[in-house]
Amino acid sequence: MIAIDLRGVSKTYSLYKHGFDRLLEIAFAKKRHVEFVALHTLDLQIDAGEVIGLVGMNGAGKSTLLKLLARTLVPTTGELNIHGRIAALLELGTGFHPEMTGRENVYLAAAVLGIGRTRMATLYDEIVEFSGLHDFMEQPVKTYSSGMYVRLAFAVATCVDPDILIVDEALSVGDGAFARKSFDRIMGFKKAGKTILFCSHSLYQVEAICTRVIWVHQGRVMMDGDPAQVVAAYNGFLNSQGRQPGVDLPIQAPVSDSPLLIPAGHARLTKVTAWADGKAGKELQLHSGSSDLCIEASFSSDPALPAPTLAFALTGADGRWICSAGTLNDGIALQRTAEGNGRVLLTYPALPLLKGEYWVQAFLLSEDGVHIYDQASDIARILVTQTGLEQGIVTLPHHWADVAEGAVRSTTSAFAA
Amino acid sequence: MLVQPTLQVAALWFLLDIVLKVRFPGMEGGFVGYYLTGMLPWLMMSEIIQRSLGVMPEYAALYQRSVFPLFLIPLVPLLVSGGIYVSIFFIVAFLISGWAGALGALLLMLGLLLWLLPFCYLLAVLGLFVRDLQQLAPFVLTMLMYVTPILYVPSALPQSMTWWLQVNPFAHLMALAHALVQGQAWTWWNLVVPGALWLVVLLPALALFYRAQPHMREAL
Numbered sequence: 001m002i003a004i005d006l007r008g009v010s011k012t013y014s015l016y017k018h019g020f021d022r023l024l025e026i027a028f029a030k031k032r033h034v035e036f037v038a039l040h041t042l043d044l045q046i047d048a049g050e051v052i053g054l055v056g057m058n059g060a061g062k063s064t065l066l067k068l069l070a071r072t073l074v075p076t077t078g079e080l081n082i083h084g085r086i087a088a089l090l091e092l093g094t095g096f097h098p099e100m101t102g103r104e105n106v107y108l109a110a111a112v113l114g115i116g117r118t119r120m121a122t123l124y125d126e127i128v129e130f131s132g133l134h135d136f137m138e139q140p141v142k143t144y145s146s147g148m149y150v151r152l153a154f155a156v157a158t159c160v161d162p163d164i165l166i167v168d169e170a171l172s173v174g175d176g177a178f179a180r181k182s183f184d185r186i187m188g189f190k191k192a193g194k195t196i197l198f199c200s201h202s203l204y205q206v207e208a209i210c211t212r213v214i215w216v217h218q219g220r221v222m223m224d225g226d227p228a229q230v231v232a233a234y235n236g237f238l239n240s241q242g243r244q245p246g247v248d249l250p251i252q253a254p255v256s257d258s259p260l261l262i263p264a265g266h267a268r269l270t271k272v273t274a275w276a277d278g279k280a281g282k283e284l285q286l287h288s289g290s291s292d293l294c295i296e297a298s299f300s301s302d303p304a305l306p307a308p309t310l311a312f313a314l315t316g317a318d319g320r321w322i323c324s325a326g327t328l329n330d331g332i333a334l335q336r337t338a339e340g341n342g343r344v345l346l347t348y349p350a351l352p353l354l355k356g357e358y359w360v361q362a363f364l365l366s367e368d369g370v371h372i373y374d375q376a377s378d379i380a381r382i383l384v385t386q387t388g389l390e391q392g393i394v395t396l397p398h399h400w401a402d403v404a405e406g407a408v409r410s411t412t413s414a415f416a417a
Numbered sequence: 418m419l420v421q422p423t424l425q426v427a428a429l430w431f432l433l434d435i436v437l438k439v440r441f442p443g444m445e446g447g448f449v450g451y452y453l454t455g456m457l458p459w460l461m462m463s464e465i466i467q468r469s470l471g472v473m474p475e476y477a478a479l480y481q482r483s484v485f486p487l488f489l490i491p492l493v494p495l496l497v498s499g500g501i502y503v504s505i506f507f508i509v510a511f512l513i514s515g516w517a518g519a520l521g522a523l524l525l526m527l528g529l530l531l532w533l534l535p536f537c538y539l540l541a542v543l544g545l546f547v548r549d550l551q552q553l554a555p556f557v558l559t560m561l562m563y564v565t566p567i568l569y570v571p572s573a574l575p576q577s578m579t580w581w582l583q584v585n586p587f588a589h590l591m592a593l594a595h596a597l598v599q600g601q602a603w604t605w606w607n608l609v610v611p612g613a614l615w616l617v618v619l620l621p622a623l624a625l626f627y628r629a630q631p632h633m634r635e636a637l
Contacts (some may be wrong), residue, residue: 013635019546026629074631088483095479112483199443219545 002083002193003164004046004069009078011039038064041077047162048084053189053210054199054225055234057241059333061219062199066090068167084163084195089112089153098142102133103151105141109156121279124161130185132178158185165189167198177265180305183371192228195232207231208370239320246284267301267308267340267373272362274380276351281380288349288386289395293348295379297362303340306367307333312346314382317357321380322393328369351384352395358382419501421542422460426453433568447599450513450578454598455567458529461502462587463558468494469537470544470551471635480634487630491541499530510598521597529590532615539622542629547574586611 014033016022018292021032039061046052054062067073070088094111096105107126110120128134131151133144141149159163165186189196190209200206206213206227213230215223217237223230274295276284286293295312300369311326325346327334336342359381433439433446471492479485503526510522544550564586566574574582582588589607596603 014632019548022632023543023629026632027625072481073634086484090614095475095476095483095485097478108479109483112479112485135420295589304512 001048002045003048004044004083004197005078006042006044006068007038007081007318008041008043009068009075009080010037010041011061011068011073012076014036037219039068042221044214046195046225048195049208051196051211051212052198053206054197054216055201055203055206055213055231056216056222057238057407059215061217063168064219065216066199069164070166080165085113085168086160086164086170086263087157087160087162088166088297089150089157089164090168096141096149096153099140101140102137102144104155106137106152109153110160113160115160120344127152127159130159130181144280147178151374154182154185158182158189162194163307164195164197167196174314177302180265180366180371180373183366185405186372187368197354201373203231205372219414245400249320251406264302265305267299267305267364268345269297269299269362269364269374269376271343272300272332272360272376272379274360274382277381283381283383284385285383286353287291288384289350289352291351293346293351293382295360296343296345297373297376298341298343298362299364301336301342301364301373303336306344307336307371309365309367309369310344311335311369313361313363313367315359315361316393317359321351322358326363326365326369328365328367343407344363353382353384354390354393354395355384355386356393358384419505420462422457422502424458429456429568434483450599450634451570452568453509453513457502457506457547458525459525459562459565459567459587461498461506462529462533463562463591464498464502465494465533465537466540466558467551467554469540470554472537473541473545474548487633488626491537491626495530495533495537499526502526506617508564514598514600517600522597524593525597528593531608532590532611534575535615535619535622539618540555542622542625544593545633546629561587583610585613 013036015036016033025032057060161258210227213227215230215234223233239351273280276291297354301308309328313324314322316322334342360379362376363372365372422498448486480487506522506526507519571582589610592603592607595601
């Protein structure tokens with residue numbers, strides 16, 4: 001069944017020098033604006049139950065498309081048919097009034113979503129419980145922090161059992177425990193067969209969650225289809241633009257050695273170290289094809305949570321991802337103490353990277369690898385040297401064979417993994 | 418919400434009746450009644466005008482981040498300020514002139530709210546696209562208050578200025594207020610002038626608001 005059907009939809013913004021020009025144009029229907037096409041003519045069908053990720057650079061038209069679907073913008077041309085109740089989280093929050101209290105705003109938002117007072121009375125406690133803002137519901141929302149604001153907005157938007165959920169960049173907001181909770185709720189919607197549309201700059205999350213990805217560039221759909229293919233194409237495009245793909249996740253505070261108090265529902269990296277040839281440090285010298293690179297990470301997690309998973313990545317000096325390894329992907333179940341602490345070691349024997357500068361990254365993820373609890377960026381700088389003249393960034397296992405007529409057959413293997 | 422108008426009324430009453438001991442010929446002792454009959458409807462109208470200019474930016478989050486019928490938003494100042502002042506004036510008019518005055522006050526205030534309706538839509542659009550108007554409004558409204566017979570009786574104006582009473586729609590509305598609450602004399606012109614202005618503004622204001630709706634979601 002089709003949940004969203006766009007036919008010939010486009011959106012053009014009118015830019016005015018002054019608000020007064022807009023007023024004159026409205027009054028006298030004489031053009032006084034410069035047009036900016038945010039979204040070119042677009043046909044799009046989205047089936048019920050699809051999880052759609054929108055990717056694209058800033059200003060590509062992602063938010064415009066989501067606002068059109070949420071019906072807060074009116075398309076310039078075309079027809080838009082939506083089947084089902086929509087809940088939208090646009091620009092960090094729904095239509096909260098800053099002067100009104102949390103409670104009043106919840107009831108207002110519910111009224112806008114078409115929910116009656118009696119049904120709201122039963123949903124209210126659930127919303128407060130989910131947002132964790134028990135003590136602040138009688139305060140005006142202007143006194144809320146941005147994290148509190150988005151927690152309440154998310155709780156309201158998702159408690160009303162929407163058929164279609166639209167989320168614009170709000171996923172990474174809120175503290176760790178809440179981010180995990182909100183992810184669980186979104187994954188719950190996915191399991192329940194709801195239609196979800198969201199845009200994010202975290203390509204990892206897009207690829208992990210979505211069933212279909214749409215890449216928008218300068219108001220046009222560049223590619224639409226399988227997440228892995230679209231994300232790979234978009235990554236390639238970003239590389240060609242000299243940008244860093246994939247790693248634009250929030251930079252976390254440096255990992256500390258001191259014991260951390262882990263809030264309920266959260267997990268943190270407590271220590272990440274890298275060493276090679278018996279030497280540990282922030283800067284390591286390795287020799288291509290002979291040095292072993294070891295990365296060790298310790299973590300603390302809420303024991304009530306399922307055991308988290310860990311991933312390490314090596315990136316180039318330009319931020320491009322070279323390779324990654326994750327415990328989930330490799331089928332390794334992490335062991336934890338009763339307090340939720342754990343430690344894991346990854347070894348790259350005889351490092352096959354060629355000469356150059358590389359950086360080590362670490363990620364602590366949820367058991368399904370979708371939600372990132374914590375990350376440690378640029379843990380160590382690795383300088384690889386080599387003796388030969390090989391070019392590129394990596395040596396792949398290979399072997400040679402002389403196949404000339406009459407030659408004495410011999411094969412030489414190099415770097416047999 | 419009730420404190421500000423109450424204090425304003427009390428302060429002017431203290432100044433004019435107790436300190437300056439203003440008395441009108443033929444209205445011995447009735448100044449307070451006259452003053453409140455003019456001042457309360459005026460405070461309601463000026464507050465609604467002032468709030469209408471800022472109402473669209475104030476509720477921008479409501480219609481830009483969720484789906485909300487835009488045409489309801491200009492009614493907010495009308496209903497909020499109207500609700501407060503209609504109830505205050507009903508009680509005050511009862512104290513001044515008994516049940517007849519109270520019913521007259523109710524009729525007057527409901528009539529004024531209906532009269533203000535197209536202006537609310539017009540000012541909501543103007544205030545959104547020309548933000549400076551909101552800064553200008555308090556000065557204009559103060560000026561209008563002094564050139565309208567609220568703090569003085571119309572006959573106190575010099576003969577050379579009486580033409581102004583004929584063209585100022587607020588002067589006609591004040592005449593209707595005193596007629597309905599205090600039983601003073603009125604003429605058909607008191608109905609015709611504001612009524613004609615209302616008719617002139619009604620359709621253009623609603624048409625402007627209707628045509629501005631798609632722009633409002635993008636204006637901020």
